[in-house]
Amino acid sequence: MSYQASNLPLEKHCFFGADGGVSTGKYTSLNTNYNSQDSKIAVRQNFEIITAYFHKNYEDMFTLNQGVSNLVVEADLPQQFTQTADGAVTTNPHILLGIKTADCAPVLLADYKHGVIGAAHAGWRGAYRGVVENTVALMQRKGAIPQDIAAAVGPCLQQTSFEVGTDMKNVLLAENSQNEKYFAAGKDTQHFFFDLSGYLTDKLRYLGITNIVNDRIDTYPPENGYFSYRRNTHLGLIDKPKDYPTQYAFICL
Numbered sequence: 001m002s003y004q005a006s007n008l009p010l011e012k013h014c015f016f017g018a019d020g021g022v023s024t025g026k027y028t029s030l031n032t033n034y035n036s037q038d039s040k041i042a043v044r045q046n047f048e049i050i051t052a053y054f055h056k057n058y059e060d061m062f063t064l065n066q067g068v069s070n071l072v073v074e075a076d077l078p079q080q081f082t083q084t085a086d087g088a089v090t091t092n093p094h095i096l097l098g099i100k101t102a103d104c105a106p107v108l109l110a111d112y113k114h115g116v117i118g119a120a121h122a123g124w125r126g127a128y129r130g131v132v133e134n135t136v137a138l139m140q141r142k143g144a145i146p147q148d149i150a151a152a153v154g155p156c157l158q159q160t161s162f163e164v165g166t167d168m169k170n171v172l173l174a175e176n177s178q179n180e181k182y183f184a185a186g187k188d189t190q191h192f193f194f195d196l197s198g199y200l201t202d203k204l205r206y207l208g209i210t211n212i213v214n215d216r217i218d219t220y221p222p223e224n225g226y227f228s229y230r231r232n233t234h235l236g237l238i239d240k241p242k243d244y245p246t247q248y249a250f251i252c253l
């Protein structure tokens with residue numbers, strides 16, 4: 001399954017899911033993780049399937065070496081996996097801006113009026129550290145205006161699938177006691193369910209962005225058609241670190 005937000009042009013973005021590629025086995029089928037044990041040839045072919053959707057080539061992509069940081073870079077020219085960051089912004093109409101996920105939220109942003117787009121990899125750590133704020137700030141430095149930005153929060157772990165412990169909750173409550181509203185009771189007093197989608201949506205609103213779409217698609221249930229690191233972990237399918245399938249969200253001008 002692939003998903004497209006209603007507030008972004010269909011031909012300019014897509015949150016790709018697990019289907020439509022050439023990978024097999026536990027990577028079936030649109031796996032985009034070069035760090036997995038999947039065939040590198042298959043991963044390359046999957047990227048070529050994705051870029052063809054936009055009538056672009058593999059070499060037109062701007063992709064990152066992602067972590068859980070708040071680092072955001074400007075994408076001047078296409079390049080693949082050469083910069084380490086978790087957000088990127090461009091004004092180059094020839095670039096296909098991409099973000100890799102497997103439960104974290106991909107956030108796509110666009111101010112088409114002023115010719116600026118951005119993309120952020122926002123798990124709870126990156127979101128807490130400010131990757132969304134930094135992405136929007138860089139977009140503004142390149143000429144974007146919050147009131148003209150359309151933002152879409154893509155498929156990610158939803159609250160009923162995102163169990164966390166007290167350590168994580170304490171970090172967010174130390175940031176702001178109002179963050180209590182993003183936690184629901186878990187199986188005991190040491191566990192909670194976190195609303196990452198709501199947390200991100202409110203961050204975008206606080207930045208002055210009102211055109212936000214968040215359809216709250218959960219990556220954990222296999223029937224939804226997305227790769228999930230947490231699901232693969234629970235199924236015992238991860239034999240080595242980083243050996244799991246991932247999906248990509250892309251946006252272009």
